[in-house]
Amino acid sequence: MDDPNYAKFVSLVLASSLFIVVYLFFRKYQENIEESLKKVFKDEEFARSVIKYVKYFILLFGVLWVMSILGFQLMLEERILYIKRELIRFPSIFIGLITKLILALFILWIGLKISTRSTKVLEKPIFEIVRTRLVATTLLRAIRYGIILFTVGIAMYALGFRGVLTSLAAGIGIASVVVGVAAGPIIMSFLSGMFILGDKPFEIGDFIEVPSLNIIGEVVDVGMRITKIKSTRGNLVVVPNNEIIKTNIINYKKEFPYVKIVKKVQISYDSDIEKAKEVILNVLKSDKDVCEGEVYYGGEKIDIGPKVFVLEFADSGINIEFWFWIKGYDELKEREVASRVQERIFKKFKESGIVIPYPHRVIISK
Incomplete structure:
Protein backbone atom coordinates (compact mmCIF):
# COMPACT_ATOMS: atom_id res chain seq x y z
CA MET A 1 0.00 0.00 0.00
CA ALA A 183 -9.57 37.98 -18.08
CA GLY A 184 -8.28 40.88 -15.97
CA PRO A 185 -10.68 43.55 -17.32
CA ILE A 186 -13.68 41.22 -17.00
CA ILE A 187 -12.76 40.31 -13.42
CA MET A 188 -12.26 43.99 -12.51
CA SER A 189 -15.68 44.87 -13.97
CA PHE A 190 -17.24 41.96 -12.09
CA LEU A 191 -15.71 43.06 -8.77
CA SER A 192 -16.70 46.67 -9.47
CA GLY A 193 -20.26 45.48 -10.06
CA MET A 194 -20.27 43.83 -6.65
CA PHE A 195 -19.10 47.10 -5.05
CA ILE A 196 -21.79 49.07 -6.88
CA LEU A 197 -24.52 46.62 -5.89
CA GLY A 198 -23.24 46.59 -2.31
CA ASP A 199 -22.56 50.31 -1.75
CA LYS A 200 -25.44 51.46 -3.98
CA PRO A 201 -24.09 54.81 -5.23
CA PHE A 202 -27.04 54.63 -7.60
CA GLU A 203 -29.97 52.34 -8.32
CA ILE A 204 -32.24 51.54 -11.25
CA GLY A 205 -34.38 54.60 -11.94
CA ASP A 206 -31.86 57.13 -10.59
CA PHE A 207 -30.85 60.05 -12.80
CA ILE A 208 -27.05 60.29 -12.77
CA GLU A 209 -24.26 62.21 -14.46
CA VAL A 210 -20.76 60.85 -15.12
CA PRO A 211 -18.80 64.01 -16.08
CA SER A 212 -15.55 62.25 -17.04
CA LEU A 213 -17.42 60.07 -19.55
CA ASN A 214 -19.77 62.88 -20.64
CA ILE A 215 -22.82 60.76 -19.80
CA ILE A 216 -26.05 61.94 -18.21
CA GLY A 217 -29.25 59.95 -18.04
CA GLU A 218 -31.43 57.43 -16.23
CA VAL A 219 -30.02 54.13 -14.94
CA VAL A 220 -32.06 51.33 -16.52
CA ASP A 221 -30.00 48.30 -15.43
CA VAL A 222 -27.12 47.50 -13.07
CA GLY A 223 -25.41 44.18 -13.77
CA MET A 224 -22.38 42.42 -12.35
CA ARG A 225 -20.14 43.61 -15.22
CA ILE A 226 -21.90 46.53 -16.92
CA THR A 227 -24.33 49.36 -16.17
CA LYS A 228 -26.87 50.54 -18.74
CA ILE A 229 -27.85 54.23 -18.85
CA LYS A 230 -30.51 55.80 -21.05
CA SER A 231 -28.98 59.15 -21.90
CA THR A 232 -30.90 62.39 -22.33
CA ARG A 233 -30.23 62.03 -26.05
CA GLY A 234 -32.29 58.84 -26.10
CA ASN A 235 -29.31 56.50 -26.53
CA LEU A 236 -28.72 53.39 -24.44
CA VAL A 237 -25.17 53.71 -23.12
CA VAL A 238 -23.46 50.54 -21.87
CA VAL A 239 -20.59 51.31 -19.47
CA PRO A 240 -18.22 48.75 -17.86
CA ASN A 241 -18.50 48.94 -14.08
CA ASN A 242 -14.74 49.34 -13.64
CA GLU A 243 -14.98 52.62 -15.60
CA ILE A 244 -17.77 53.93 -13.37
CA ILE A 245 -16.23 52.89 -10.06
CA LYS A 246 -13.05 54.93 -10.59
CA THR A 247 -14.70 58.25 -11.43
CA ASN A 248 -16.97 60.82 -9.78
CA ILE A 249 -20.73 60.36 -10.12
CA ILE A 250 -23.44 62.96 -9.62
CA ASN A 251 -26.66 61.25 -8.55
CA TYR A 252 -29.72 63.48 -8.96
CA LYS A 253 -32.04 60.62 -7.96
CA LYS A 254 -35.17 59.81 -9.89
CA GLU A 255 -37.15 62.45 -8.01
CA PHE A 256 -34.95 65.26 -9.40
CA PRO A 257 -37.15 66.67 -12.19
CA TYR A 258 -34.59 68.62 -14.27
CA VAL A 259 -32.43 67.67 -17.25
CA LYS A 260 -29.25 69.50 -18.26
CA ILE A 261 -28.67 70.07 -21.98
CA VAL A 262 -25.20 70.93 -23.30
CA LYS A 263 -24.67 72.50 -26.75
CA LYS A 264 -21.80 74.11 -28.65
CA VAL A 265 -21.45 76.82 -31.30
CA GLN A 266 -18.42 78.27 -33.07
CA ILE A 267 -17.83 81.93 -33.92
CA SER A 268 -15.14 83.47 -36.10
CA TYR A 269 -12.04 85.12 -34.64
CA ASP A 270 -13.27 88.48 -35.95
CA SER A 271 -16.50 88.27 -33.93
CA ASP A 272 -17.01 89.86 -30.51
CA ILE A 273 -16.81 87.12 -27.86
CA GLU A 274 -18.65 89.06 -25.15
CA LYS A 275 -21.41 90.02 -27.60
CA ALA A 276 -21.82 86.38 -28.65
CA LYS A 277 -22.06 85.22 -25.02
CA GLU A 278 -24.62 87.95 -24.30
CA VAL A 279 -26.77 86.94 -27.30
CA ILE A 280 -26.75 83.25 -26.27
CA LEU A 281 -27.59 84.08 -22.65
CA ASN A 282 -30.48 86.37 -23.66
CA VAL A 283 -31.93 83.73 -25.98
CA LEU A 284 -31.79 81.09 -23.25
CA LYS A 285 -33.33 83.34 -20.61
CA SER A 286 -36.17 84.37 -22.92
CA ASP A 287 -37.23 80.79 -23.73
CA LYS A 288 -40.29 79.64 -21.79
CA ASP A 289 -38.99 76.08 -21.21
CA VAL A 290 -35.47 76.99 -20.04
CA CYS A 291 -35.20 76.98 -16.25
CA GLU A 292 -33.67 79.77 -14.17
CA GLY A 293 -32.56 80.26 -10.58
CA GLU A 294 -31.61 77.74 -7.93
CA VAL A 295 -33.35 74.71 -6.47
CA TYR A 296 -32.74 72.72 -3.31
CA TYR A 297 -32.46 68.97 -3.51
CA GLY A 298 -31.22 66.58 -0.84
CA GLY A 299 -30.16 69.51 1.33
CA GLU A 300 -27.95 70.95 -1.42
CA LYS A 301 -28.41 74.05 -3.56
CA ILE A 302 -28.24 73.43 -7.31
CA ASP A 303 -27.98 76.26 -9.83
CA ILE A 304 -30.13 75.39 -12.86
CA GLY A 305 -29.81 78.74 -14.62
CA PRO A 306 -28.31 78.96 -18.16
CA LYS A 307 -24.54 79.30 -18.46
CA VAL A 308 -22.18 80.22 -21.33
CA PHE A 309 -18.45 79.40 -21.56
CA VAL A 310 -15.61 79.99 -23.99
CA LEU A 311 -14.55 76.39 -24.53
CA GLU A 312 -11.47 76.52 -26.76
CA PHE A 313 -9.70 78.23 -29.64
CA ALA A 314 -10.08 75.92 -32.62
CA ASP A 315 -8.55 76.02 -36.11
CA SER A 316 -11.48 77.81 -37.75
CA GLY A 317 -12.86 79.79 -34.83
CA ILE A 318 -13.72 80.07 -31.15
CA ASN A 319 -15.84 77.28 -29.65
CA ILE A 320 -18.48 78.39 -27.15
CA GLU A 321 -20.36 75.93 -24.96
CA PHE A 322 -23.68 76.71 -23.31
CA TRP A 323 -25.73 74.82 -20.71
CA PHE A 324 -29.38 75.05 -19.88
CA TRP A 325 -31.88 73.00 -17.92
CA ILE A 326 -35.43 71.95 -18.73
CA LYS A 327 -38.02 70.30 -16.54
CA GLY A 328 -38.88 66.65 -17.15
CA TYR A 329 -37.23 63.67 -18.85
CA ASP A 330 -39.17 63.96 -22.11
CA GLU A 331 -36.83 63.21 -25.04
CA LEU A 332 -39.10 64.90 -27.61
CA LYS A 333 -39.37 68.03 -25.47
CA GLU A 334 -35.59 68.12 -25.06
CA ARG A 335 -35.04 68.01 -28.82
CA GLU A 336 -37.73 70.61 -29.50
CA VAL A 337 -36.32 73.07 -26.97
CA ALA A 338 -32.74 72.53 -28.16
CA SER A 339 -33.79 73.03 -31.79
CA ARG A 340 -35.77 76.19 -30.99
CA VAL A 341 -32.95 77.70 -28.95
CA GLN A 342 -30.29 77.01 -31.59
CA GLU A 343 -32.44 78.47 -34.39
CA ARG A 344 -32.95 81.68 -32.41
CA ILE A 345 -29.22 81.91 -31.63
CA PHE A 346 -28.43 81.56 -35.34
CA LYS A 347 -30.86 84.39 -36.25
CA LYS A 348 -29.63 86.67 -33.46
CA PHE A 349 -26.02 86.08 -34.52
CA LYS A 350 -26.87 87.29 -38.03
CA GLU A 351 -28.63 90.37 -36.68
CA SER A 352 -25.67 91.17 -34.40
CA GLY A 353 -22.98 90.63 -37.05
CA ILE A 354 -21.54 87.56 -35.35
CA VAL A 355 -20.15 85.13 -37.93
CA ILE A 356 -20.33 81.35 -37.67
CA PRO A 357 -17.32 80.06 -39.66
CA TYR A 358 -17.40 77.08 -41.97
CA PRO A 359 -14.65 75.12 -43.76
CA HIS A 360 -13.61 76.68 -47.09
CA ARG A 361 -10.66 76.72 -49.47
CA VAL A 362 -8.95 79.68 -51.08
CA ILE A 363 -7.68 78.97 -54.61
CA ILE A 364 -4.89 81.23 -55.78
CA SER A 365 -4.32 81.24 -59.54
CA LYS A 366 -0.93 82.17 -60.94
Whole structure:
Protein backbone atom coordinates (compact mmCIF):
# COMPACT_ATOMS: atom_id res chain seq x y z
CA MET A 1 0.00 0.00 0.00
CA ASP A 2 2.96 2.34 0.58
CA ASP A 3 4.60 1.46 -2.76
CA PRO A 4 5.03 4.77 -4.64
CA ASN A 5 4.52 2.98 -7.98
CA TYR A 6 1.17 1.68 -6.78
CA ALA A 7 0.09 5.16 -5.79
CA LYS A 8 1.13 6.48 -9.20
CA PHE A 9 -0.76 3.74 -11.01
CA VAL A 10 -4.01 4.26 -9.10
CA SER A 11 -3.64 8.04 -9.26
CA LEU A 12 -3.12 7.94 -13.03
CA VAL A 13 -6.21 5.80 -13.63
CA LEU A 14 -8.42 7.88 -11.34
CA ALA A 15 -7.09 11.23 -12.60
CA SER A 16 -7.49 10.31 -16.27
CA SER A 17 -10.99 8.93 -15.73
CA LEU A 18 -12.09 11.92 -13.66
CA PHE A 19 -10.64 14.38 -16.16
CA ILE A 20 -12.44 12.70 -19.09
CA VAL A 21 -15.75 12.52 -17.21
CA VAL A 22 -15.57 16.18 -16.10
CA TYR A 23 -14.65 17.42 -19.57
CA LEU A 24 -17.39 15.40 -21.31
CA PHE A 25 -19.92 16.51 -18.71
CA PHE A 26 -18.95 20.15 -19.23
CA ARG A 27 -19.14 19.83 -23.02
CA LYS A 28 -22.59 18.20 -22.80
CA TYR A 29 -24.09 20.86 -20.54
CA GLN A 30 -22.05 23.82 -21.81
CA GLU A 31 -25.05 25.56 -23.42
CA ASN A 32 -27.22 25.05 -20.34
CA ILE A 33 -24.51 26.46 -18.07
CA GLU A 34 -24.06 29.46 -20.38
CA GLU A 35 -27.82 30.18 -20.39
CA SER A 36 -27.88 30.00 -16.58
CA LEU A 37 -24.98 32.47 -16.35
CA LYS A 38 -26.79 34.85 -18.71
CA LYS A 39 -29.88 34.78 -16.49
CA VAL A 40 -27.88 35.33 -13.29
CA PHE A 41 -25.52 38.08 -14.50
CA LYS A 42 -27.68 39.52 -17.34
CA ASP A 43 -24.56 39.79 -19.49
CA GLU A 44 -24.12 37.60 -22.58
CA GLU A 45 -20.47 38.54 -23.16
CA PHE A 46 -19.51 37.77 -19.56
CA ALA A 47 -21.26 34.37 -19.73
CA ARG A 48 -19.39 33.41 -22.91
CA SER A 49 -16.08 34.51 -21.37
CA VAL A 50 -16.65 32.45 -18.23
CA ILE A 51 -17.45 29.33 -20.30
CA LYS A 52 -14.32 29.81 -22.42
CA TYR A 53 -11.98 30.26 -19.45
CA VAL A 54 -13.52 27.36 -17.52
CA LYS A 55 -12.94 25.11 -20.54
CA TYR A 56 -9.30 26.24 -20.72
CA PHE A 57 -8.91 25.67 -17.01
CA ILE A 58 -10.26 22.09 -17.20
CA LEU A 59 -7.92 21.22 -20.08
CA LEU A 60 -4.88 22.82 -18.44
CA PHE A 61 -5.62 21.26 -15.08
CA GLY A 62 -6.11 17.79 -16.59
CA VAL A 63 -2.85 17.93 -18.53
CA LEU A 64 -0.87 19.20 -15.52
CA TRP A 65 -2.42 16.61 -13.25
CA VAL A 66 -1.64 13.64 -15.52
CA MET A 67 1.86 14.95 -16.24
CA SER A 68 2.62 15.36 -12.55
CA ILE A 69 1.47 11.79 -11.83
CA LEU A 70 3.47 10.26 -14.69
CA GLY A 71 6.58 12.12 -13.68
CA PHE A 72 8.28 10.91 -16.88
CA GLN A 73 10.19 8.33 -14.79
CA LEU A 74 9.01 4.87 -15.95
CA MET A 75 9.21 3.63 -19.50
CA LEU A 76 6.16 2.06 -21.18
CA GLU A 77 7.49 -1.51 -20.83
CA GLU A 78 8.12 -1.04 -17.13
CA ARG A 79 4.57 0.27 -16.63
CA ILE A 80 3.07 -2.76 -18.41
CA LEU A 81 5.03 -5.17 -16.19
CA TYR A 82 4.07 -3.14 -13.13
CA ILE A 83 0.35 -3.24 -14.01
CA LYS A 84 0.49 -7.04 -14.43
CA ARG A 85 2.18 -7.39 -11.05
CA GLU A 86 -0.36 -5.16 -9.34
CA LEU A 87 -3.28 -7.09 -10.83
CA ILE A 88 -1.97 -10.19 -9.06
CA ARG A 89 -1.82 -8.27 -5.77
CA PHE A 90 -5.24 -6.68 -6.35
CA PRO A 91 -7.32 -8.90 -3.98
CA SER A 92 -5.04 -8.08 -1.06
CA ILE A 93 -5.20 -4.34 -1.60
CA PHE A 94 -8.90 -4.19 -2.51
CA ILE A 95 -10.12 -4.19 1.10
CA GLY A 96 -7.79 -1.34 2.08
CA LEU A 97 -8.87 0.70 -0.94
CA ILE A 98 -12.57 0.17 -0.17
CA THR A 99 -11.98 1.26 3.44
CA LYS A 100 -10.33 4.47 2.30
CA LEU A 101 -13.09 5.05 -0.24
CA ILE A 102 -15.80 4.71 2.42
CA LEU A 103 -13.92 7.15 4.66
CA ALA A 104 -13.59 9.63 1.78
CA LEU A 105 -17.31 9.38 0.97
CA PHE A 106 -18.17 9.96 4.63
CA ILE A 107 -15.95 13.07 4.65
CA LEU A 108 -17.67 14.34 1.49
CA TRP A 109 -21.10 13.74 3.04
CA ILE A 110 -20.12 15.70 6.16
CA GLY A 111 -18.73 18.52 3.99
CA LEU A 112 -21.95 18.79 1.97
CA LYS A 113 -23.99 18.95 5.17
CA ILE A 114 -21.74 21.68 6.59
CA SER A 115 -21.87 23.71 3.35
CA THR A 116 -25.67 23.56 3.21
CA ARG A 117 -26.05 24.44 6.88
CA SER A 118 -23.52 27.29 6.63
CA THR A 119 -25.36 28.99 3.77
CA LYS A 120 -28.63 28.86 5.71
CA VAL A 121 -27.02 30.29 8.86
CA LEU A 122 -25.09 33.03 7.01
CA GLU A 123 -27.85 34.06 4.58
CA LYS A 124 -29.51 36.63 6.85
CA PRO A 125 -26.30 38.27 8.24
CA ILE A 126 -24.76 38.58 4.76
CA PHE A 127 -27.94 40.07 3.28
CA GLU A 128 -28.09 42.62 6.12
CA ILE A 129 -24.51 43.69 5.31
CA VAL A 130 -24.66 43.94 1.49
CA ARG A 131 -28.39 44.80 1.21
CA THR A 132 -28.49 43.33 -2.30
CA ARG A 133 -29.96 39.93 -3.11
CA LEU A 134 -27.68 39.26 -6.11
CA VAL A 135 -24.46 40.02 -4.20
CA ALA A 136 -25.62 38.03 -1.16
CA THR A 137 -26.45 35.02 -3.34
CA THR A 138 -23.07 35.22 -5.08
CA LEU A 139 -21.18 35.36 -1.76
CA LEU A 140 -23.19 32.46 -0.32
CA ARG A 141 -22.45 30.34 -3.36
CA ALA A 142 -18.75 31.18 -3.11
CA ILE A 143 -18.74 30.13 0.57
CA ARG A 144 -20.58 26.90 -0.19
CA TYR A 145 -18.32 25.92 -3.09
CA GLY A 146 -15.26 26.84 -1.04
CA ILE A 147 -16.32 24.47 1.74
CA ILE A 148 -17.04 21.72 -0.79
CA LEU A 149 -13.65 22.19 -2.47
CA PHE A 150 -11.89 22.06 0.91
CA THR A 151 -13.80 18.87 1.77
CA VAL A 152 -12.81 17.26 -1.53
CA GLY A 153 -9.18 18.04 -0.70
CA ILE A 154 -9.49 16.32 2.70
CA ALA A 155 -11.16 13.31 1.07
CA MET A 156 -8.34 13.01 -1.47
CA TYR A 157 -5.82 13.25 1.35
CA ALA A 158 -7.64 10.41 3.14
CA LEU A 159 -7.36 8.31 -0.03
CA GLY A 160 -3.60 8.83 0.04
CA PHE A 161 -3.32 11.18 -2.93
CA ARG A 162 -0.95 13.64 -1.30
CA GLY A 163 1.02 14.03 -4.52
CA VAL A 164 -2.18 14.72 -6.43
CA LEU A 165 -3.07 17.50 -4.01
CA THR A 166 0.34 19.07 -4.56
CA SER A 167 -0.15 18.85 -8.33
CA LEU A 168 -3.64 20.26 -7.96
CA ALA A 169 -2.36 23.26 -6.03
CA ALA A 170 0.34 23.87 -8.64
CA GLY A 171 -2.17 23.53 -11.47
CA ILE A 172 -4.60 25.94 -9.86
CA GLY A 173 -1.78 28.43 -9.28
CA ILE A 174 -0.67 28.35 -12.92
CA ALA A 175 -4.24 28.46 -14.23
CA SER A 176 -5.05 31.38 -11.94
CA VAL A 177 -2.16 33.37 -13.39
CA VAL A 178 -3.23 32.57 -16.98
CA VAL A 179 -6.89 33.37 -16.35
CA GLY A 180 -6.01 36.48 -14.32
CA VAL A 181 -3.93 37.94 -17.14
CA ALA A 182 -6.38 37.05 -19.91
CA ALA A 183 -9.57 37.98 -18.08
CA GLY A 184 -8.28 40.88 -15.97
CA PRO A 185 -10.68 43.55 -17.32
CA ILE A 186 -13.68 41.22 -17.00
CA ILE A 187 -12.76 40.31 -13.42
CA MET A 188 -12.26 43.99 -12.51
CA SER A 189 -15.68 44.87 -13.97
CA PHE A 190 -17.24 41.96 -12.09
CA LEU A 191 -15.71 43.06 -8.77
CA SER A 192 -16.70 46.67 -9.47
CA GLY A 193 -20.26 45.48 -10.06
CA MET A 194 -20.27 43.83 -6.65
CA PHE A 195 -19.10 47.10 -5.05
CA ILE A 196 -21.79 49.07 -6.88
CA LEU A 197 -24.52 46.62 -5.89
CA GLY A 198 -23.24 46.59 -2.31
CA ASP A 199 -22.56 50.31 -1.75
CA LYS A 200 -25.44 51.46 -3.98
CA PRO A 201 -24.09 54.81 -5.23
CA PHE A 202 -27.04 54.63 -7.60
CA GLU A 203 -29.97 52.34 -8.32
CA ILE A 204 -32.24 51.54 -11.25
CA GLY A 205 -34.38 54.60 -11.94
CA ASP A 206 -31.86 57.13 -10.59
CA PHE A 207 -30.85 60.05 -12.80
CA ILE A 208 -27.05 60.29 -12.77
CA GLU A 209 -24.26 62.21 -14.46
CA VAL A 210 -20.76 60.85 -15.12
CA PRO A 211 -18.80 64.01 -16.08
CA SER A 212 -15.55 62.25 -17.04
CA LEU A 213 -17.42 60.07 -19.55
CA ASN A 214 -19.77 62.88 -20.64
CA ILE A 215 -22.82 60.76 -19.80
CA ILE A 216 -26.05 61.94 -18.21
CA GLY A 217 -29.25 59.95 -18.04
CA GLU A 218 -31.43 57.43 -16.23
CA VAL A 219 -30.02 54.13 -14.94
CA VAL A 220 -32.06 51.33 -16.52
CA ASP A 221 -30.00 48.30 -15.43
CA VAL A 222 -27.12 47.50 -13.07
CA GLY A 223 -25.41 44.18 -13.77
CA MET A 224 -22.38 42.42 -12.35
CA ARG A 225 -20.14 43.61 -15.22
CA ILE A 226 -21.90 46.53 -16.92
CA THR A 227 -24.33 49.36 -16.17
CA LYS A 228 -26.87 50.54 -18.74
CA ILE A 229 -27.85 54.23 -18.85
CA LYS A 230 -30.51 55.80 -21.05
CA SER A 231 -28.98 59.15 -21.90
CA THR A 232 -30.90 62.39 -22.33
CA ARG A 233 -30.23 62.03 -26.05
CA GLY A 234 -32.29 58.84 -26.10
CA ASN A 235 -29.31 56.50 -26.53
CA LEU A 236 -28.72 53.39 -24.44
CA VAL A 237 -25.17 53.71 -23.12
CA VAL A 238 -23.46 50.54 -21.87
CA VAL A 239 -20.59 51.31 -19.47
CA PRO A 240 -18.22 48.75 -17.86
CA ASN A 241 -18.50 48.94 -14.08
CA ASN A 242 -14.74 49.34 -13.64
CA GLU A 243 -14.98 52.62 -15.60
CA ILE A 244 -17.77 53.93 -13.37
CA ILE A 245 -16.23 52.89 -10.06
CA LYS A 246 -13.05 54.93 -10.59
CA THR A 247 -14.70 58.25 -11.43
CA ASN A 248 -16.97 60.82 -9.78
CA ILE A 249 -20.73 60.36 -10.12
CA ILE A 250 -23.44 62.96 -9.62
CA ASN A 251 -26.66 61.25 -8.55
CA TYR A 252 -29.72 63.48 -8.96
CA LYS A 253 -32.04 60.62 -7.96
CA LYS A 254 -35.17 59.81 -9.89
CA GLU A 255 -37.15 62.45 -8.01
CA PHE A 256 -34.95 65.26 -9.40
CA PRO A 257 -37.15 66.67 -12.19
CA TYR A 258 -34.59 68.62 -14.27
CA VAL A 259 -32.43 67.67 -17.25
CA LYS A 260 -29.25 69.50 -18.26
CA ILE A 261 -28.67 70.07 -21.98
CA VAL A 262 -25.20 70.93 -23.30
CA LYS A 263 -24.67 72.50 -26.75
CA LYS A 264 -21.80 74.11 -28.65
CA VAL A 265 -21.45 76.82 -31.30
CA GLN A 266 -18.42 78.27 -33.07
CA ILE A 267 -17.83 81.93 -33.92
CA SER A 268 -15.14 83.47 -36.10
CA TYR A 269 -12.04 85.12 -34.64
CA ASP A 270 -13.27 88.48 -35.95
CA SER A 271 -16.50 88.27 -33.93
CA ASP A 272 -17.01 89.86 -30.51
CA ILE A 273 -16.81 87.12 -27.86
CA GLU A 274 -18.65 89.06 -25.15
CA LYS A 275 -21.41 90.02 -27.60
CA ALA A 276 -21.82 86.38 -28.65
CA LYS A 277 -22.06 85.22 -25.02
CA GLU A 278 -24.62 87.95 -24.30
CA VAL A 279 -26.77 86.94 -27.30
CA ILE A 280 -26.75 83.25 -26.27
CA LEU A 281 -27.59 84.08 -22.65
CA ASN A 282 -30.48 86.37 -23.66
CA VAL A 283 -31.93 83.73 -25.98
CA LEU A 284 -31.79 81.09 -23.25
CA LYS A 285 -33.33 83.34 -20.61
CA SER A 286 -36.17 84.37 -22.92
CA ASP A 287 -37.23 80.79 -23.73
CA LYS A 288 -40.29 79.64 -21.79
CA ASP A 289 -38.99 76.08 -21.21
CA VAL A 290 -35.47 76.99 -20.04
CA CYS A 291 -35.20 76.98 -16.25
CA GLU A 292 -33.67 79.77 -14.17
CA GLY A 293 -32.56 80.26 -10.58
CA GLU A 294 -31.61 77.74 -7.93
CA VAL A 295 -33.35 74.71 -6.47
CA TYR A 296 -32.74 72.72 -3.31
CA TYR A 297 -32.46 68.97 -3.51
CA GLY A 298 -31.22 66.58 -0.84
CA GLY A 299 -30.16 69.51 1.33
CA GLU A 300 -27.95 70.95 -1.42
CA LYS A 301 -28.41 74.05 -3.56
CA ILE A 302 -28.24 73.43 -7.31
CA ASP A 303 -27.98 76.26 -9.83
CA ILE A 304 -30.13 75.39 -12.86
CA GLY A 305 -29.81 78.74 -14.62
CA PRO A 306 -28.31 78.96 -18.16
CA LYS A 307 -24.54 79.30 -18.46
CA VAL A 308 -22.18 80.22 -21.33
CA PHE A 309 -18.45 79.40 -21.56
CA VAL A 310 -15.61 79.99 -23.99
CA LEU A 311 -14.55 76.39 -24.53
CA GLU A 312 -11.47 76.52 -26.76
CA PHE A 313 -9.70 78.23 -29.64
CA ALA A 314 -10.08 75.92 -32.62
CA ASP A 315 -8.55 76.02 -36.11
CA SER A 316 -11.48 77.81 -37.75
CA GLY A 317 -12.86 79.79 -34.83
CA ILE A 318 -13.72 80.07 -31.15
CA ASN A 319 -15.84 77.28 -29.65
CA ILE A 320 -18.48 78.39 -27.15
CA GLU A 321 -20.36 75.93 -24.96
CA PHE A 322 -23.68 76.71 -23.31
CA TRP A 323 -25.73 74.82 -20.71
CA PHE A 324 -29.38 75.05 -19.88
CA TRP A 325 -31.88 73.00 -17.92
CA ILE A 326 -35.43 71.95 -18.73
CA LYS A 327 -38.02 70.30 -16.54
CA GLY A 328 -38.88 66.65 -17.15
CA TYR A 329 -37.23 63.67 -18.85
CA ASP A 330 -39.17 63.96 -22.11
CA GLU A 331 -36.83 63.21 -25.04
CA LEU A 332 -39.10 64.90 -27.61
CA LYS A 333 -39.37 68.03 -25.47
CA GLU A 334 -35.59 68.12 -25.06
CA ARG A 335 -35.04 68.01 -28.82
CA GLU A 336 -37.73 70.61 -29.50
CA VAL A 337 -36.32 73.07 -26.97
CA ALA A 338 -32.74 72.53 -28.16
CA SER A 339 -33.79 73.03 -31.79
CA ARG A 340 -35.77 76.19 -30.99
CA VAL A 341 -32.95 77.70 -28.95
CA GLN A 342 -30.29 77.01 -31.59
CA GLU A 343 -32.44 78.47 -34.39
CA ARG A 344 -32.95 81.68 -32.41
CA ILE A 345 -29.22 81.91 -31.63
CA PHE A 346 -28.43 81.56 -35.34
CA LYS A 347 -30.86 84.39 -36.25
CA LYS A 348 -29.63 86.67 -33.46
CA PHE A 349 -26.02 86.08 -34.52
CA LYS A 350 -26.87 87.29 -38.03
CA GLU A 351 -28.63 90.37 -36.68
CA SER A 352 -25.67 91.17 -34.40
CA GLY A 353 -22.98 90.63 -37.05
CA ILE A 354 -21.54 87.56 -35.35
CA VAL A 355 -20.15 85.13 -37.93
CA ILE A 356 -20.33 81.35 -37.67
CA PRO A 357 -17.32 80.06 -39.66
CA TYR A 358 -17.40 77.08 -41.97
CA PRO A 359 -14.65 75.12 -43.76
CA HIS A 360 -13.61 76.68 -47.09
CA ARG A 361 -10.66 76.72 -49.47
CA VAL A 362 -8.95 79.68 -51.08
CA ILE A 363 -7.68 78.97 -54.61
CA ILE A 364 -4.89 81.23 -55.78
CA SER A 365 -4.32 81.24 -59.54
CA LYS A 366 -0.93 82.17 -60.94
